[in-house]
Amino acid sequence: MRLVFIFLTACFTALLPAAARPAAPPEPVARALARAGIPHQAAAFYVHEVGAPRPLLAIGANRSLNPASTIKLLTTYAALELLGPAYAWPTEAYAAGTLAQGALAGDLILKGYGDPKLTLENFWLLLRELRARGLREIRGDLVLDRSHFALGAAEATGIDDKPMRPYNTAPDALLLNFKSVRVQFIPDPVARAVRIIAEPDLPQVRILNNVVLDGARCGYWEAGLQYDLRDSPAAARLRFAGRLAAACGERERYFSVLGPSEYAHGLFRVLWHELGGTFSGGVREGEAGPDARLLSTWRSQTLAETVRDINKFSNNVMARQLFLTLGAEAEGAPATTEKSVRAIRRWLEEKGLVFPELVLENGAGLSRMERLSARSLGRLLLAAYRSPLMPELIASLPLAAADGTMKKRVKNDAVAGRAHMKTGTLDGVRAMAGYLLDARGRRMVVVFIVNHQNAHHAHPVEDALLDWVYRRDGADCCRGAR
Numbered sequence: 001m002r003l004v005f006i007f008l009t010a011c012f013t014a015l016l017p018a019a020a021r022p023a024a025p026p027e028p029v030a031r032a033l034a035r036a037g038i039p040h041q042a043a044a045f046y047v048h049e050v051g052a053p054r055p056l057l058a059i060g061a062n063r064s065l066n067p068a069s070t071i072k073l074l075t076t077y078a079a080l081e082l083l084g085p086a087y088a089w090p091t092e093a094y095a096a097g098t099l100a101q102g103a104l105a106g107d108l109i110l111k112g113y114g115d116p117k118l119t120l121e122n123f124w125l126l127l128r129e130l131r132a133r134g135l136r137e138i139r140g141d142l143v144l145d146r147s148h149f150a151l152g153a154a155e156a157t158g159i160d161d162k163p164m165r166p167y168n169t170a171p172d173a174l175l176l177n178f179k180s181v182r183v184q185f186i187p188d189p190v191a192r193a194v195r196i197i198a199e200p201d202l203p204q205v206r207i208l209n210n211v212v213l214d215g216a217r218c219g220y221w222e223a224g225l226q227y228d229l230r231d232s233p234a235a236a237r238l239r240f241a242g243r244l245a246a247a248c249g250e251r252e253r254y255f256s257v258l259g260p261s262e263y264a265h266g267l268f269r270v271l272w273h274e275l276g277g278t279f280s281g282g283v284r285e286g287e288a289g290p291d292a293r294l295l296s297t298w299r300s301q302t303l304a305e306t307v308r309d310i311n312k313f314s315n316n317v318m319a320r321q322l323f324l325t326l327g328a329e330a331e332g333a334p335a336t337t338e339k340s341v342r343a344i345r346r347w348l349e350e351k352g353l354v355f356p357e358l359v360l361e362n363g364a365g366l367s368r369m370e371r372l373s374a375r376s377l378g379r380l381l382l383a384a385y386r387s388p389l390m391p392e393l394i395a396s397l398p399l400a401a402a403d404g405t406m407k408k409r410v411k412n413d414a415v416a417g418r419a420h421m422k423t424g425t426l427d428g429v430r431a432m433a434g435y436l437l438d439a440r441g442r443r444m445v446v447v448f449i450v451n452h453q454n455a456h457h458a459h460p461v462e463d464a465l466l467d468w469v470y471r472r473d474g475a476d477c478c479r480g481a482r
Contacts, residue, residue, distance in 0.1 A: 025059055025465075026472075032464040036457035038450055043461070044374035046447040047469055050385050050435075056444075056469075061375035064357035065449045068424025069314045069365035070431040071372060074380060075323050076307045076396060078344050080389045082326060085304035089115035089325070091174070093130055094292035096143065102136035107281075109288045110264075111145035112174025114328070114335065115300040116321035117309065120177045120200055120267070126298040127271050133296060137278040142268055143286040144261055148173035149324055150334035159366050159426075164229050164236075167366060169256045171320045173335075178317055179263045180254045181205060183238065185225075187213055187246040194244050202266035205257055208239040218248035233259030261285065304392045311396040311422055312404035316364040323363030337362065351383055365424055374447040377433050381445045385435070394420050397434050400466070409459070412467045414439070419466055421446070430458035438470045 024030060025040050033040050044065055047057035055061075079087075090113050097106010112118070118126075149171060158168030169179050181202065186195040194211040214224065221244065228239035236257040244251070257263065265283035272279050300306070303322075310318045327339030330346075341360045348355060359371040384393050398404030401416035405423045410416055415436070424431035433447040448465055450458050 026057070026468045028464045028468050029461060032461040036461055037454040038452050038458060038461065042452035043448065043450040043458075045465065046374040046378040046445070047465075048378050048382060048445045050382065050443040050445065055375075055378070058375060061378070061447075062357075062373050063449075064359075064371045064373055065451045066368065066370060066426065066429050067365065067372045067377060067433075067449055068426045068429045068431045069316070069319075070377060070422050070424040070433040070447075070449070071360075071363060071365045071367075071370050072310055072314065072319050073377065073384075073393075073422050073433060074344065074360075074372070075319055075326075075363035076310055077380065077384050077387075077389075077393055078347050079303060079322050079326060080307060080392055081387065082343065082347055083303055083329060085302060085307075085389060085392050087303040089113050089300040091115050091118060091126060091298040091300070092288070093126065093295045093297075094288045095135075095295050096289065096292045097140060099135070099293070102134050104135060104138045104140065107140035107143045107286075108135075108138050109143040109145055109286065109292055110174060111148075111288050112172070113148050114171075114173050114321050114325045115175070115298075116306055116315075116318035117301060118174075118176055118298075122298065122300070123176055123267065124271050124275075126296065127268070127275055127277075129296045129298070131275050131277060135277070135295065138272075138281060141281040142265060142279070142283045143288075144174055144264055144283065145287045146173040146260075146285065147287050148328060148333045148335060150336050151324075155337060155362070159368070164231050164255045164257065166254045166256050167316045169317045170260075171317070171324055171362075172260050174260075174264065175317070175321065176264050176267055178254075178256070179258070179260060180256050181238075183207070183240075183253050183255060185211065185240075185244055185251045185253075187244060187249065189213070189246050196240060198238075200267055200270055202258070202263070202270065204235045204262060204266050206235070206237045208237065210239070210241040212243050214243040214245045216243075216245045216247070218245045221245070221248040221251050222253075229255065231257050233262055304396075307392065308396040312398050314365075314405050314423065314425075316366045319364035320362050320366075326363075353379060353383060365426070368426075374433075374449050377449075378445050378447045381433065381435065381447070385443070385445070394435060397422050410463055410466060412463065412470070415463075415466050415470050418470065419446075421466075424449075428453055428455050430455040430462070432462045432465075436466060436469055438472070444469050 044060035046061045048055040092111045094109040156170040182199045184197045196209045224243040226242045230237045324335040326343045328335035330343035331339045355376040361367040361369045397420035398406035400406045400410040400419035419436040421434035431449040436444045
């Protein structure tokens with residue numbers, strides 16, 4: 001009788017609709033979760049073939065979770081449709097005073113509009129253009145016009161207590177070179193020493209080098225180094241000690257230093273003097289008034305190129321600049337977080353995408369507040385695939401085992417080169433969302449989010465999910481899908 005009862009129970013369970021059965025991930029994914037120490041209740045899965053009426057897999061898909069950097073998919077897709085792929089940011093240079101025979105008897109004003117990538121090289125080109133137009137001597141000050149962005153104190157605060165990490169650089173309408181310094185560690189076996197070079201070599205930044213060259217094998221190259229980093233708005237001191245193995249070759253790290261005005265002042269002085277210009281003034285905040293004379297306008301790279309930088313390498317600073325630009329373009333300057341949130345919500349509503357659980361803070365994922373469900377993220381990707389701008393968005397996503405944040409990911413050679421996936425990482429958060437071309441040539445939207453203390457062990461789970469989606473034969477629909 002017990003055997004009959006078990007048999008009848010099994011038959012009855014098999015006849016239940018998918019929604020009534022206990023939601024469980026595919027077996028290989030469940031095993032990977034178990035090995036990672038992550039309960040499947042802490043994870044969310046959503047898999048949907050493009051063009052299919054219903055998802056193949058939807059487990060925990062309605063949970064409101066922190067999506068980390070996969071929220072950049074929302075920011076960049078919205079930007080492509082609202083601004084257009086050819087959108088570019090201007091940066092303007094004005095003269096406030098009399099300009100005669102190459103000498104400016106007054107101030108040079110730089111006005112920014114939020115260019116996400118006004119790098120060292122691009123800023124040099126802007127200044128070179130001024131020199132080519134005849135400006136040689138500046139007898140006044142450098143005036144920085146940042147009025148296009150209006151940010152509160154909270155928006156300028158980093159996500160953790162490491163303000164010199166580049167990801168904590170705050171948005172700025174006139175953000176120069178990400179406000180960062182690239183520090184290179186160069187082994188010199190002949191001199192038996194380690195050279196340290198800072199680029200740009202700012203006068204307010206002091207480098208102290210106590211690093212010893214080591215003949216050991218190269219493991220994790222930073223393991224033997226010690227950092228003593230002290231930074232204030234006016235000056236920074238970077239002291240390095242410990243050992244670096246010669247076998248590691250040249251290495252580098254980036255540090256965000258100084259206050260925005262002090263950094264701009266130092267960088268301008270260095271580059272202007274290199275270009276043969278003369279300047280001995282100070283720096284101050286201000287605006288380009290009606291009497292200021294426009295000297296030159298620098299145009300950034302296009303939005304399509306910017307979106308590639310943001311998604312391929314998960315650049316938080318650029319994503320925040322873009323997020324604020326959406327608000328300024330939608331409701332006028334100055335840009336604010338509130339304007340950007342309203343612009344994105346209106347755009348979603350116009351597309352018929354209602355995400356009641358959505359919480360936006362900066363559109364980059366560098367947030368403990370932002371929330372989105374796996375289902376909503378999957379629906380966003382399905383809508384994006386139908387958009388005329390789909391090629392630009394997909395091309396911006398990291399390609400598995402090829403580039404960006406997925407360059408060293410995916411052990412399965414079959415999946416390599418077939419998955420365009422945006423990744424997301426925070427303490428306690430791992431996420432992945434994008435498109436996979438499976439073994440039968442079907443385009444699949446794949447979303448995975450986990451919020452758990454063991455989330456840092458989730459990479460094998462992501463790999464197992466991609467492998468399962470790639471290899472499945474189509475008949476093995478998963479429990480919990482609806």
